[in-house]
Amino acid sequence: DTNPLKHAADKVADALRPGSGPEEGIPGKPGPETPPVQEPVEPRGPLPPKPDQRGPETVSPTGQPTGADQADVAQRDSRLTDAQGTRLYETDHSLKAGARGPVLLQDHHLREKVMHFDHERIPERVVHARGAAAHGVFQGYGTAANVTKAAFLAKDVETPVFVRFSTVLGSRGSSDTVRDTRGFATKFYTSEGVFDLVGNNIPVFFIQDAIKFPDIIHAGKPHPDREIPQAQSAHDTFWDFVTLHTEATHHTLWNMSDRGIPRSYRMMEGFGVHTFRLVNAAGETTLVKFHWKPKLGVHSLVWEEAQIANGVDPDFHRRDLADAIEAGAHPQWELGIQTFPDTPDQTFEGIDLLDPTNLVPEELAPVQPIGLLTLNANPSNYFAETEQVAFHVGHLVPGIDVTDDPLLAGRLFSYLDTQITRLGGPNFPQLPINRPHAPVNDMLRDGMHQTAVHRGVAPYKPNSLDGGCPFMAGADTGAFIETPVEVPAARKVREAPESFADHFSQPRRFWQSMTPVEKEHIIGAYTFELGKCYEQAVKERGLKVLANIDAELCAQVAAGLGLPAPDPTETVEPVEPSPALSQVGATWPTDGRIIGIVTDESGDLDGVRAVRQAVLDSGMVPLVIAPAGGKLGTGGDAITVQRTYVTARSVEFDAVLVAGTPGTGKDALGARDAKAAAGPAGEQAAATDPRVGLLLAEAFRHGKAIGGWAGADAVFGTAGVPADAPGVVVGDSGTATLEQVTQLLGSHRVWERFSPAV
Numbered sequence: 001d002t003n004p005l006k007h008a009a010d011k012v013a014d015a016l017r018p019g020s021g022p023e024e025g026i027p028g029k030p031g032p033e034t035p036p037v038q039e040p041v042e043p044r045g046p047l048p049p050k051p052d053q054r055g056p057e058t059v060s061p062t063g064q065p066t067g068a069d070q071a072d073v074a075q076r077d078s079r080l081t082d083a084q085g086t087r088l089y090e091t092d093h094s095l096k097a098g099a100r101g102p103v104l105l106q107d108h109h110l111r112e113k114v115m116h117f118d119h120e121r122i123p124e125r126v127v128h129a130r131g132a133a134a135h136g137v138f139q140g141y142g143t144a145a146n147v148t149k150a151a152f153l154a155k156d157v158e159t160p161v162f163v164r165f166s167t168v169l170g171s172r173g174s175s176d177t178v179r180d181t182r183g184f185a186t187k188f189y190t191s192e193g194v195f196d197l198v199g200n201n202i203p204v205f206f207i208q209d210a211i212k213f214p215d216i217i218h219a220g221k222p223h224p225d226r227e228i229p230q231a232q233s234a235h236d237t238f239w240d241f242v243t244l245h246t247e248a249t250h251h252t253l254w255n256m257s258d259r260g261i262p263r264s265y266r267m268m269e270g271f272g273v274h275t276f277r278l279v280n281a282a283g284e285t286t287l288v289k290f291h292w293k294p295k296l297g298v299h300s301l302v303w304e305e306a307q308i309a310n311g312v313d314p315d316f317h318r319r320d321l322a323d324a325i326e327a328g329a330h331p332q333w334e335l336g337i338q339t340f341p342d343t344p345d346q347t348f349e350g351i352d353l354l355d356p357t358n359l360v361p362e363e364l365a366p367v368q369p370i371g372l373l374t375l376n377a378n379p380s381n382y383f384a385e386t387e388q389v390a391f392h393v394g395h396l397v398p399g400i401d402v403t404d405d406p407l408l409a410g411r412l413f414s415y416l417d418t419q420i421t422r423l424g425g426p427n428f429p430q431l432p433i434n435r436p437h438a439p440v441n442d443m444l445r446d447g448m449h450q451t452a453v454h455r456g457v458a459p460y461k462p463n464s465l466d467g468g469c470p471f472m473a474g475a476d477t478g479a480f481i482e483t484p485v486e487v488p489a490a491r492k493v494r495e496a497p498e499s500f501a502d503h504f505s506q507p508r509r510f511w512q513s514m515t516p517v518e519k520e521h522i523i524g525a526y527t528f529e530l531g532k533c534y535e536q537a538v539k540e541r542g543l544k545v546l547a548n549i550d551a552e553l554c555a556q557v558a559a560g561l562g563l564p565a566p567d568p569t570e571t572v573e574p575v576e577p578s579p580a581l582s583q584v585g586a587t588w589p590t591d592g593r594i595i596g597i598v599t600d601e602s603g604d605l606d607g608v609r610a611v612r613q614a615v616l617d618s619g620m621v622p623l624v625i626a627p628a629g630g631k632l633g634t635g636g637d638a639i640t641v642q643r644t645y646v647t648a649r650s651v652e653f654d655a656v657l658v659a660g661t662p663g664t665g666k667d668a669l670g671a672r673d674a675k676a677a678a679g680p681a682g683e684q685a686a687a688t689d690p691r692v693g694l695l696l697a698e699a700f701r702h703g704k705a706i707g708g709w710a711g712a713d714a715v716f717g718t719a720g721v722p723a724d725a726p727g728v729v730v731g732d733s734g735t736a737t738l739e740q741v742t743q744l745l746g747s748h749r750v751w752e753r754f755s756p757a758v
């Protein structure tokens with residue numbers, strides 16, 4: 001066919017055929033034969049979000065309920081339209097002058113589609129760019145009623161929340177399991193307005209004054225010339241800064257500890273870091289520090305595991321959180337407060353409460369629980385919710401006020417400011433995820449992306465034209481009123497108080513509170529990070545800082561770097577340890593832990609079935625690992641394989657079980673190869689698939705519980721796993737083995753495997 005417009009005309013005709021386009025075609029025009037199609041051509045109803053994926057109810061910028069479907073506007077109708085609601089008949093080809101001809105400027109659909117795409121990305125957060133979030137609910141215990149009038153902390157009050165966890169240094173597409181601080185930001189949609197608790201998983205900060213924030217972040221981010229390394233602190237500029245600016249020592253030490261590589265967002269503590277001021281109904285004030293305590297305990301990866309996970313599953317933490325919530329293992333944290341009298345000097349037991357490089361040991365001021373957070377729903381849309389959520393330390397409610405911590409003061413400016421670049425203007429509170437659930441009645445008007453249709457003519461006060469509305473609230477009608485704190489007469493100075501000058505005794509307390517295995521991990525981390533620096537002067541300065549914390553720490557890292565250990569430049573006084581800072585030595589629930597079960601077609605499949613069920617019954621997740629995907633066994637009770645030897649890697653599992661071959665006393669591993677080799681029973685282990693060998697060897701090195709039954713122990717030796725080593729168990733049956741492994745998991749890891757042990 002030589003007619004250049006014939007092809008396009010056919011397209012139009014197709015679109016006009018009854019049943020594939022608008023309901024009525026051109027009367028009397030016969031449609032061409034129906035071509036084979038890949039996609040369904042008949043419209044069907046919209047796919048509603050799953051009930052557990054809904055966000056909290058939203059309200060309009062003027063406080064009117066908008067209905068649960070407000071945020072659910074994508075693909076709701078049966079026909080594709082453009083952004084103006086006009087139905088489209090084709091979206092796969094540009095409008096051209098002939099199939100091989102030039103694209104026409106009049107193609108407004110092409111123009112709109114590509115214009116929108118061109119602007120799909122917004123600037124990532126300057127810090128905390130990579131994050132994962134979830135919806136949940138916070139329930140007040142009422143135990144804080146004597147210290148705060150905040151309504152959401154009253155007994156049994158339930159408040160919707162949105163929590164975003166993050167790494168600090170990496171870009172939005174970086175890996176999850178890097179060594180870094182983690183953000184822990186919570187938005188409470190309270191009846192009195194939004195309260196944001198914008199904290200971290202580390203209770204202290206690198207700097208004492210916000211004016212140093214650009215410095216520490218410039219030093220921590222990739223080098224400006226090559227933009228490497230990504231999401232790492234193991235490089236010269238970071239260590240250059242933190243060894244010169246020694247107030248960073250305490251936070252850096254926490255980063256080098258196991259806290260810098262959490263096992264899961266669900267297993268991290270959270271801290272408000274600053275000291276806040278609570279106000280009760282009588283107007284009395286109390287200084288507090290906020291803590292989130294995870295019900296699952298505080299647990300970490302080991303460094304090699306974290307590095308492997310960066311490669312094999314860069315979404316390790318994001319996946320873990322979403323999977324757990326989807327599976328119904330809803331993570332929980334208790335919110336707690338340490339309370340201190342609001343004295344004029346704002347110190348407690350000699351610790352300056354306005355210095356954010358200080359923590360107050362829990363032994364001196366116990367953490368008192370005041371409410372329970374449960375995360376129970378994943379976001380429906382990453383961009384709309386996780387990316388567009390905007391936290392701000394100045395989002396406060398009556399009963400919670402700020403202090404004069406100079407770091408907090410700078411934050412009170414920065415968080416609003418950054419949203420203007422990131423979210424494109426001042427109306428970001430109108431985005432569904434940011435909308436308060438309390439009625440909004442502000443006099444803020446216009447601006448980019450204004451979505452409210454404000455009524456009235458007098459958005460100013462005083463006015464008479466809108467009847468004087470809106471009126472002001474008072475203390476008894478829920479107004480936020482700043483605490484009238486006395487400001488001492490002073491001169492304007494650019495100075496820190498003398499009490500901010502001790503940079504080493506708090507880090508020393510942290511170091512001395514660690515168990516031997518945790519100390520070993522810290523030494524390893526410093527040796528790795530300083531070892532990655534090129535500048536000799538930076539390494540040497542790093543050792544000088546360590547000498548001021550502890551001689552042993554300094555000597556061990558110096559030995560690893562091959563450098564002499566320097567003498568301290570300050571007096572190294574012993575301090576009272578705080579055992580609460582250690583992560584080792586207790587037992588915790590095993591909910592949501594992942595048990596890998598290695599088997600194959602010739603394995604004890606009845607045993608595997610029983611173990612799978614027992615794992616599920618105890619609230620954990622079984623993943624069956626076999627040589628290939630599909631099913632093991634036949635019929636109704638065939639076992640689904642979740643991971644193959646190709647897709648499984650040790651880092652995904654908290655413990656590994658190996659099913660043997662019943663009746664033979666042989667392990668089942670690599671049985672396909674083994675069948676070919678068909679040696680005597682004792683040689684079976686030699687045929688172990690190397691990937692299974694690696695799985696077991698890594699699990700062993702990383703201190704994970706390993707179990708086997710029905711002769712599976714024969715393989716342990718070939719994988720370099722001594723069957724009599726601590727935390728390696730051989731049971732009579734699958735379920736008996738699981739029981740022992742579960743007990744081991746309660747302590748998170750088999751600490752005895754590390755040297756030195758606990």
Ligand code: HDD
Binds near residue numbers: 184200210410415
């Ligand atoms: Fe910050 C984001 C936590 C000091 C400036 N910060 C941000 C987030 C968390 C924290 C969790 C991510 C929020 C989210 O998920 O959207 N920041 C902290 C803590 C600090 C701290 C615990 C010290 C105690 N931050 C801090 C200072 C400044 C900032 C001193 C500036 C002077 N932080 C920001 C920011 C960010 C931010 C640039 C980036 C994106 C955003 O705010 O919304 O404004």
